Structures are given as structure tokens and as C-alpha cells.
Amino acid sequence: MSLFATTIGIDFGSQHTRIFLSNAGVIFEEKTIIAFDTHDSGNKKIFSFGNDAYQMLGRAPESISLVTPVERGIIVNQQDAIAFLNISLNSIKTFSLGKPAIVITVPTHITNIQLRTAYEVGRLVGASEVIPLQTQIAALFGSHIEGNEVHGRMIANIGAETTSVAIVSLGGMLSYTCAPLGGVDLDNALVAYIAQKHHIVIGRHTAEQIKLSYGCVVDDGSNEVISVKGIDTVTQLPKIIKLKKQEIALAYSNVLYEIIQIIGQVFRDTRAEIISDIIDYGILLSGGTSLLPGFDVLISEKIGTPAQVVDDPSRVVIRGVGKLISTGHIEAYTLAASGK
Ligand SMILES: Nc1ncnc2c1ncn2[C@@H]1O[C@H](COP(=O)(O)OP(=O)(O)OP(=O)(O)O)[C@@H](O)[C@H]1O
Numbered sequence: 001m002s003l004f005a006t007t008i009g010i011d012f013g014s015q016h017t018r019i020f021l022s023n024a025g026v027i028f029e030e031k032t033i034i035a036f037d038t039h040d041s042g043n044k045k046i047f048s049f050g051n052d053a054y055q056m057l058g059r060a061p062e063s064i065s066l067v068t069p070v071e072r073g074i075i076v077n078q079q080d081a082i083a084f085l086n087i088s089l090n091s092i093k094t095f096s097l098g099k100p101a102i103v104i105t106v107p108t109h110i111t112n113i114q115l116r117t118a119y120e121v122g123r124l125v126g127a128s129e130v131i132p133l134q135t136q137i138a139a140l141f142g143s144h145i146e147g148n149e150v151h152g153r154m155i156a157n158i159g160a161e162t163t164s165v166a167i168v169s170l171g172g173m174l175s176y177t178c179a180p181l182g183g184v185d186l187d188n189a190l191v192a193y194i195a196q197k198h199h200i201v202i203g204r205h206t207a208e209q210i211k212l213s214y215g216c217v218v219d220d221g222s223n224e225v226i227s228v229k230g231i232d233t234v235t236q237l238p239k240i241i242k243l244k245k246q247e248i249a250l251a252y253s254n255v256l257y258e259i260i261q262i263i264g265q266v267f268r269d270t271r272a273e274i275i276s277d278i279i280d281y282g283i284l285l286s287g288g289t290s291l292l293p294g295f296d297v298l299i300s301e302k303i304g305t306p307a308q309v310v311d312d313p314s315r316v317v318i319r320g321v322g323k324l325i326s327t328g329h330i331e332a333y334t335l336a337a338s339g340k
């Protein structure tokens, strides 16, 4: 593999796309969504993309179609993925770079066909070479850890729609898993809880805002109450209800325990020395959902090892991609190198 002077790193996440450019750093972070204007049925025009398009979720008129090219960590529509990446890369003027190599993160549960789609998308947005990199490896290197150290280290990246976990030693994954579960499932659980207990329908956007402002994982005994606006399921009229903060933790509980179970799975078949290292060093937590207050403590209690959220956890994957590109070590850690 020849690394070109310019290499672009892309963390193509279910909710966020982050782009790293060699010699410039992380220069792009937008929501992975694109809004098409479908007024003229024969001619789909891009109306907006990224954070602007995300604001339209649940609010767009019929003539606007909102599409998310990555779902549960996987490219679900090749054309939409190309449209999104083209507009993103154009916005940071990478077209002046000729044909760069593109490193793209992929989840470990990717099938061969889905991997082929990732190669194809990279090629069609102008890559001279497409280099797939597993999310967990990128997350480990992005956590300011030398991924090739001899001790066993463990990382759990809990994103919007996926949870990727690995135990790594000497730069190789000893045990790993990736499951289609993340922050969006907490939002869906809150929507369902409020519909069932309070008989109003709220949007997923509102549920996410509640999580970002008041999200919690245990009943801390507080009587704090928040107002939530929605539509009465019986009268179909607007209604405001009072939601206790402790109900939020209750609504999340099943999803939280499922995520913890996924994290615990990687211990199966792990040797005692490695487990002892992990007890010493703790589980590193990353991804946006690791920011949910108290989740680190809950994980630590339920799994029985220390767990700590890494610095700037949402950007850890792209930071790791950048580190591997900048140090010229990416070749050793790509999916091709792992023999998968
Ligand atoms: N402070 C916070 N508390 C709780 N959740 C948060 C917080 N900040 C962000 N999140 C959640 O983190 C998720 C986004 O995380 P991230 O950017 O790591 O996902 P992604 O990389 O796009 O998705 P994936 O890796 O699953 O494909 C969203 O569900 C968001 O609501």
C-alpha cells in the first residue's frame, strides 16, 4: 500500500460524520443526514445536509425527503452515501487534493457485501485507494493509548446506533463484538415509555434533547420534574405533561442493561492474565453515549472492573484514525492486515 502525501480519514458514523485530513487534523463534523428536494420527481436535488438537515427531522414538509446513508454503522444506500460524502468533501475543498487515499472506519459486524459497498463508495468519491479500519482499533489509538502495548486493554465505544467493544493486546484484537445498539435506542425507549405512561407522543428529536439535558441512569431520589410537550394519544391535541427525572432512568434501564451485557460478552474466552490487566487499567469508554451521566459508574458496578470515559469521547474514533495516518502506522492495523 502506498500512502499518498494526503490521506483522508472518515469516521462514517450513524449520527455523525467526522473527517480528518493529514496535515490539517479533524476539520469536519456534521450529522450524517441529507435532505433532498423531491418537488421535481425526475430530478432529486440536494436541499441541505449535515446539522442543517438534522434540524428538519420530524419537521420537514412532504416535498423534502430526509435520508440517513449510514444506519447501525453500515452504509445502507450507496447513492445517498456518495451524495453525502461528495457534498461533505467539497465543503472542505478536498477536490484540490487530487486522488487521495481514504481510510474509512467500519464496524466489525460488517459483511463482505457491505464491505464491498464501502470500497465502492470510497472509490466513487475519488479515492485512489480505500483502506477500511475497524472502529475499535481506531478508538483505542484515539484514547491516547499506545495500542501496541503488551498489556491487555479494553475499549467500549457506545455511539448513536452501535456499541463496539474490544480487548486488545499488542495492537491485535483478542476478543471483540459489535452490536446494533446505542443512544438512539435510549431515545426510542423514552418515546415508548412516555406514550405508555403519560399517553402523549413525543418526537425522537425531543427525546434526544431530554437525554442531553436531563439524561441519567439511576433513580437518585430527586423529585425534579420537567415539562414535556407532545400530542395526546386519545384526543390528538397538544398536551404538556410533567415527567419526573427518575422516570427517565427507568425508561432507559432495559437498553442500558443490554449495552452492559454486550460489553461483558468480550470477557468470554479471555485469558486470566488479560483479565487481570483490564481490572488494573479499567475499561475505556468512548462514543457520545458514554457521556450519559452515571453510565460509567453503572458499567463499572455491573461488570466489576473500573471504567472511565476517555477525554473528548465523541471524537475518539476520528482522533485514532488521524493518529494512525499521521504516524504512518495505519498499514499494520487495517482490515486487510487483520486477515478478515
Ligand atoms: N451528553 C450526552 N449524554 C448522553 N448522550 C449523548 C451525549 N452527547 C451525545 N450523546 C449521544 O451520543 C450519540 C452520538 O454519539 P456518536 O457521535 O459517538 O455516534 P456515531 O459515531 O454517529 O454513531 P455510531 O458510532 O453508533 O455509528 C447520540 O445518540 C447522542 O444523543
Ligand SMILES: [Mg+2]
Pocket (backbone or CB within 6 Å): 011, 013, 014, 159, 160, 287, 317
Ligand atoms: Mg461512531
